[in-house]
Amino acid sequence: xxxxxxxxxxxxxxxxxxxxxxxxxxxxxxxxxxxxxxxxxxxxxxxxxxxxxxxxxxxxxxxxxxxxxxxxxxxxxxxxxxxxxxxxxxxxxxxxxxxxxxxxxxxxxxxxxxxxxxxxxxxxxxxxxxxxxxxxxxxxxxxxxxxxxxxxxxxxxxxxxxxxxxxxxxxxxxxxxxxxxxxxxxxxxxxxxxxxxxxxxx
Amino acid sequence: xxxxxxxxxxxxxxxxxxxxxxxxxxxxxxxxxxxxxxxxxxxxxxxxxxxxxxxxxxxxxxxxxxxxxxxxxxxxxxxxxxxxxxxxxxxxxxxxxxxxxxxxxxxxxxxxxxxxxxxxxxxxxxxxxxxxxxxxxxxxxxxxxxxxxxxxxxxxxxxxxxxxxxxxxxxxx
Numbered sequence: 001x002x003x004x005x006x007x008x009x010x011x012x013x014x015x016x017x018x019x020x021x022x023x024x025x026x027x028x029x030x031x032x033x034x035x036x037x038x039x040x041x042x043x044x045x046x047x048x049x050x051x052x053x054x055x056x057x058x059x060x061x062x063x064x065x066x067x068x069x070x071x072x073x074x075x076x077x078x079x080x081x082x083x084x085x086x087x088x089x090x091x092x093x094x095x096x097x098x099x100x101x102x103x104x105x106x107x108x109x110x111x112x113x114x115x116x117x118x119x120x121x122x123x124x125x126x127x128x129x130x131x132x133x134x135x136x137x138x139x140x141x142x143x144x145x146x147x148x149x150x151x152x153x154x155x156x157x158x159x160x161x162x163x164x165x166x167x168x169x170x171x172x173x174x175x176x177x178x179x180x181x182x183x184x185x186x187x188x189x190x191x192x193x194x195x196x197x198x199x200x201x202x
Numbered sequence: 203x204x205x206x207x208x209x210x211x212x213x214x215x216x217x218x219x220x221x222x223x224x225x226x227x228x229x230x231x232x233x234x235x236x237x238x239x240x241x242x243x244x245x246x247x248x249x250x251x252x253x254x255x256x257x258x259x260x261x262x263x264x265x266x267x268x269x270x271x272x273x274x275x276x277x278x279x280x281x282x283x284x285x286x287x288x289x290x291x292x293x294x295x296x297x298x299x300x301x302x303x304x305x306x307x308x309x310x311x312x313x314x315x316x317x318x319x320x321x322x323x324x325x326x327x328x329x330x331x332x333x334x335x336x337x338x339x340x341x342x343x344x345x346x347x348x349x350x351x352x353x354x355x356x357x358x359x360x361x362x363x364x365x366x367x368x369x370x371x372x373x374x375x
Contacts, residue, residue: 034204035369062238063305063367097335099272099327113274115334137238137305137327147305149325149337164272165305165327165337199236200208201367 035200036065042194047073047187053196054085054176058140061198068132068179072125073190078181080123080132080188084139084146084168085176091168094118100164104156112162118183120166123152125189130154139174146174205372206234213239213365220364223253223352226313230370233313235353237306237326240293241362248361249288252313252320252344253352260344261287269340275333289342292324292355293364304328313350320344 018026026032039057056064072078084091094116103109112121123130134150151163168174177196181188207230212222226233251259267289268282281291293304306326312318320343327337344350355364 030208030210034372035206035208036204038204063236063307097274099274099278099335099337101270101272101278101339111272111278113272115274135305135307135325138303141303144303145329147303147327147329147335149305149307149327151325163325163339165325165335167327167329167335169329197204199206199367199369201238202208202211 030200030202037198037200039064039196039198041196043192045191047190049181049185049187051179051188051194052176053178056139056175056177056196057198058173058175062138062141062201063199064136064139065197065199066132066134066136066177066194068123068130068134068192068194070123070125070130070132070189070192072128072130073187078125078130078189079121079186080130080152081180081182082120082122082134082148082166083178083180084174085178086170086172086174088175090176090178091170092118095170096120096166096168098164098166100162102160102162105159108158112164119180120148121182122150123154123162125154125156127157128155130189136177142173143171145169145171207370207372209368209370211365211367213363214361215363216360218358218360219354219356220361221253221259221352221354222366222368223257225353225368226310226351228314231312231315231373232371233310234369234371235308235310236367236369237293237304237308237364238367239363239365240304240306241364247290247294247359248292248355248357249290250292250308250322250342251288251354251356252350253354255349255351257352259354259356260346260348262346263287264345265289265342266345267340267342269338272337272339273333274335288356289322289340291338291340293326294328294357294359310353316347316349319347320350
């Protein structure tokens with residue numbers, strides 16, 4: 001260590017005192033840099049029906065994290081759904097299983113679940129922004145099913161939330177994620193910013 | 203650069219008790235644990251316990267927890283306890299799922315702060331063969347001010363395998 005004085009805690013935070021050997025050692029242990037690694041970001045200022053993430057580095061990460069901020073467009077409700085690409089082929093059959101809880105500031109709560117659905121419903125809005133986070137598990141592992149958990153916070157006519165989980169119960173390599181507005185051709189929104197991260201692993 | 207910091211990873215196989223020690227420290231106040239591998243070769247529903255700075259698993263009835271179980275194939279269930287020996291339903295299910303694994307994220311708050319209880323929350327989704335998915339959204343607390351440095355997942359059943367990744371949320375002091 002070239003630094004003379006109090007030993008810095010390089011795992012805890014980057015204080016800016018490193019030499020090449022430090023960097024090599026920290027990188028090997030997974031301690032160099034942040035652990036939420038941005039894979040891709042897509043921003044739009046117009047309505048679209050589909051957003052595809054097709055380079056998700058599924059061979060590098062067991063866990064992916066996605067954040068989405070979507071501004072409502074006009075017309076019908078803007079939905080936010082998910083589908084997976086398996087080895088480049090979009091899975092559109094009724095194979096997804098979903099279990100979610102919804103609630104509103106108006107006091108309405110409900111269950112929404114499906115055992116054979118053609119997409120995963122995550123968010124929806126008719127008024128303003130929806131903010132969503134999603135964790136994906138084992139997308140790139142061809143011997144495991146692909147899971148996700150999510151939580152959506154929406155300003156609709158009331159404040160609205162939906163949280164839950166879903167699975168594509170097929171042992172396959174998921175190498176892409178599609179966000180879309182629903183099977184009736186709804187748009188996702190009028191503007192949005194969606195980021196996909198990988199959770200660092202050694 | 204994100205403020206999340208990978209601390210380390212751990213794994214185990216063919217065991218009923220899985221301990222990760224020396225992962226919580228004074229470096230961070232908030233931790234995130236990802237369960238990325240869970241092979242269930244026998245009936246297993248795992249509870250979480252914390253490990254104190256002496257390396258002992260805390261199994262006293264000082265845990266309180268509450269969860270909503272979300273199921274694709276049936277009605278949702280409320281579970282809770284104000285005095286339990288673990289925080290239940292971290293992973294697993296009542297049926298074996300050797301092929302499907304699980305997905306789980308756990309957050310732990312102030313584990314080493316000896317003036318605060320150790321709080322946690324988690325969300326997961328599990329596959330039940332012949333039924334569908336069952337997941338949890340849950341909260342929990344260890345109602346002691348012991349300094350907590352690790353965690354344990356245990357059951358009377360046997361895990362085929364388990365793998366966890368541990369992260370700290372950077373703080374600037």
